[in-house]
Amino acid sequence: MKPLKNNVQSLPRVQLTAASHKPFQNIMKKVKPNGGKLLSKKDQPEIFFILTADLPPEELSKLLQAKKGVTVNLTDNLLKRLLKLEKDYHYLRALSLTDELTGLYNKRFFNKQLKIEITRTRRTGQPFCLMFIDLDNFKSVNDTLGHTKGDEFLVNLCRLFCQKIRPTDFACRYGGDEFIIIMPATYLVDGISIAQRWHDLIKQVASQMELDVSSSIGIDEFDISCTLKAEEFLDKVDKELYKAKNNGKNKVSYPGGSLHAHEAEEKFVTPAEKDALYKGSATIKQKRKQLSTKG
Amino acid sequence: MNTKSKPFIVSVTSGKGGVGKTFITTNLAATLVRQGKKVLVADCDLGLANIDIMLGINPQLNLKDVVFGNLHLRDVIIPTEGGFDLIPASSGVREMAQLLFEKIQIIKDMLLEIEGYDLILLDTGAGIAEVVLQFNLLASQNIVVINKELTSLTDAYAMVKVMYQVFGRQSFSIIANNIPNEKDGLNIYKNIDTISRRFLGFPLNYLGHVLQDDAVAKSMLKQEIAVMRFPRSRIAANFSQIGRTVLDLRKS
Known part of the structure; x- marks a missing residue:
């Protein structure tokens, strides 16, 4: 390619x-x-x-x-x-x-870009997400059907990656069957839904080629309060991936145990939505006042 | 498998703590029992369980014995005064608040195995923790409790948004709790419904309201269920209405 x-x-x-x-x-x-x-x-x-x-x-x-x-x-x-x-x-x-086989970015580019994104988050305050994808059962495809078939699958998959990826995201091939996607200016909740889509997409390509391949995905968000270095953050996402692997593979894993209501509100409710809710609530209060003055 | 014996699982959730999830759960369960249904309540607030306290009972076994022992959920079910059965959780056990994903899966699988009930009500914890999301996902219907406080509204909205964006859920039912009058409840519901339609693209379902009532505080102090203690009160009427709507949801 x-x-x-x-x-x-x-x-x-x-x-x-x-x-x-x-x-x-x-x-x-x-x-x-x-x-x-x-x-x-x-x-x-x-x-x-x-x-x-x-x-x-x-x-x-x-x-x-x-x-x-x-x-x-x-x-x-x-x-x-x-x-x-x-x-x-x-x-x-x-x-x-770039990676020779798939045309995605390679590890060298990824390492550089990760550092850039961390600096960008520190500067702009906008979080970014990192997604680590590892294919399940891919080795058995190479072993039983040969490397040509395995390569064909990877090329088909990455062609789809390039078609479907958001124009601001970076797809990198990290190793044999490991991929990393950098999603700048993305909140975790959006990242998770994108990860679910990728997960389904990979399954779709595999079933089209009649292969029994699925994917385990780990995802995490780097926000401005995060003090980790590039390598440490990558390790964190890697751990998330292993959580997915250890929990029976074929799933998306993300850190969720520590989200509480106030954090959730901060993370998930955008200012526009909050504003609309407040305005709606204010009109209710006004109506109540009008009712009470009339009464 | 006989579909008739499969219980209809409903979760009661909120986003914010202290809006009356447990109050709604116990009273709704008691109301459904009065309407002739067999109901099981599962206390899924793993960190700060309190249904047992609200009902004034002291169970010997609880969810902890299922997670860390070898018991099945069936073994810890106890009957209550309200006529419904209860799976009690343990309060204040630190490890319970942040259960491993696989442990949650085990509880979820066990809940799905339980038969012989018409409905199972899950009382979830506050906040948008993984545990809460998982129990909401298990339920076929999510009831989101709100009150007239603005923070309860934003947290409820955050819950709806997360459930939608992460799991693709698009059907939620709202109960407005502890409100001064009927109109207020409808207005609060309309507010969050408008935002959901505008930003998420789907409407929310309105189950009804529970009015402010002295009966609530009185029965709470005596560790009794309000609709049992005051069957002719306004809130008992509110709950009957909500109970009927929930049963309609089950049919559809």
């Missing part, structure tokens, strides 16, 4: 710094007093490029002095070469962050 198109597009784009670029020329003046042009031995004009992703000037000048860049002769087909370089770069970048 090709790497997913939207995965590639979401990566940061690389900037090319050309000799004609103003800030570049300024730096060049410092490095080489005669300006932006580098002259070759034969006095043939050449342009020196450095591929950067927003380097600070000090870094850039270091690179220039070390001549770590691409020197291009003007007689070359410059444009073609640059385009190829950029294409290669994106391809390699995508390759390094």
Whole structure:
């Protein structure tokens, strides 16, 4: 399978710094007093490029002095070469962050994104959910029907993942038959209902392929009061997954033992809903007052 | 299996504590008995059980002996003055409040095995704990008790929302408890019903109201069931009405 198109597009784009670029020329003046042009031995004009992703000037000048860049002769087909370089770069970048078989994000991307989401929650106060999916009985498919069939199932499953996933969520393949979904700006109660949907979806794909595969899912919410580090939070969700596994598999497990009414209200009733309830209650009070003054 | 012997399981829940779940459960059970039904009440408030206290009885065995001992739920059932049978829970046992998921499953399975009753009423604990949700899920009908306090309304709404979003439940019945007059009850119900229609997309069912009455406090002090002590009071009439509506729900 090709790497997913939207995965590639979401990566940061690389900037090319050309000799004609103003800030570049300024730096060049410092490095080489005669300006932006580098002259070759034969006095043939050449342009020196450095591929950067927003380097600070000090870094850039270091690179220039070390001549770590691409020197291009003007007689070359410059444009073609640059385009190829950029294409290669994106391809390699995508390759390094996606899973080869399924096209989902890989573990490397996940580890990075998890840290980003934790920082985001600390900054914005909006919680995010993490869902850990482990397929039940998947090993027996590989063992009895062969790895080709197993791979086919995974590819079908992940194709569906990509179709059904909310555009803001990230689906990652963590290991062989383990998947993780990051759901930014999501409350636990919404996360749980999404987890139930995924659970049903996986069953559906399995039954279409006439395989006896189900899924165990663990899910938890990271909210602003949470002080865990990325790895610790992942462990917590992992424990939730094992709870599902130990309770007979084929189910969604989430932390629920500690929710009390006031917390529940905070977590589950949105400000708009609360507002509406309060307003409704206020009109009742008004009516009561009117009745009592009339009486 | 004979479907006639399968009891109709109803849970009484609220979200907020102190709105009168246990009061509603015991009085509704006694009323249904008077209407000729065989009723079992299960005290599912595992952390702070209090039906036994309300009825002034001191059971030898309770739910704890089922969870940690080898007893079946059938073994701990005791008859009460109200004419209904009771599965008492234990109060103040810390481990009970946060039962393991599998233990809850065992209790749930046992409840489903019980036969010979027309109705089983589950008195759940307060809050939106996993235990409460699981018992609500087991019941085919959830009665949500509210009163005129705003917090009871928001907590009841939170309960409805969680049951809907997590388990897809869309049918809930409201009882307005301890309200000054009939109109108030209807208005409170209309308020939460409007919000549910608007934000969750389904209506709530109204079972009826229980008016404020001195009879309640009097019977509570004497550890008696209000509708038994004052069969001609306003609230006894309220409960008969609610009882009939519950039986109608069972038919449909």
